[in-house]
Each structure stands twice: as C-alpha cells, then as structure tokens.
Amino acid sequence: MGTMAGFNTAGSLGFLVGPLVAGAVLQFLDPVLGEEARFRVLFAVTGAVEVICVMVVAWLMHRGEGHRGAEANPTVTTGDGD
Secondary structure, three states: OOHHHHHHHHHHHHHHHHHHHHHHHHHHHOOOOOHHHHHHHHHHHHHHHHHHHHHHHHHHHHHOHHHHHHHHOOOOOOOOOO
C-alpha cells in the first residue's frame, strides 16, 4: 500500500471510528463525572490514541527500513560489464 493510500485509509477510519469512540467514552463516563471532566478525559484518551498511533507507525517504518532501502536504491550499473 502506497503512502497516500495509507494516509487516506487512516483518515477515513478516523472519521468513521472517532465519533463512535468519543460517544462511547462520554456515555460511559456520564454517571461518574460532570460534563467538563468527561471532556477532559475524552481529550486525554484521544491524545493517548494519537501518540500510540505515531509510535506504531514509527516502529513499522523503522522495522521495514532496511528492506525498503534495498528496493529504493537499486545498484547502478555502468553498462561496461562490471
């Protein structure tokens, strides 16, 4: 999957899943906390999810770095039989 395809997929999933998760977190915290505190927790959960996503993507990119590097930089031949 290319870089833009992954970006578009992640964005689409975020638009689909984000409101559902936010609604579930707010509903879950409704009897426990007041309205202002619920939104603070929601923003903390959202920030934590974003940090986790960045860490996973960085790990995946680092893990595949050596493998992709060989494909991205093919050996240059001069054509003189070497």
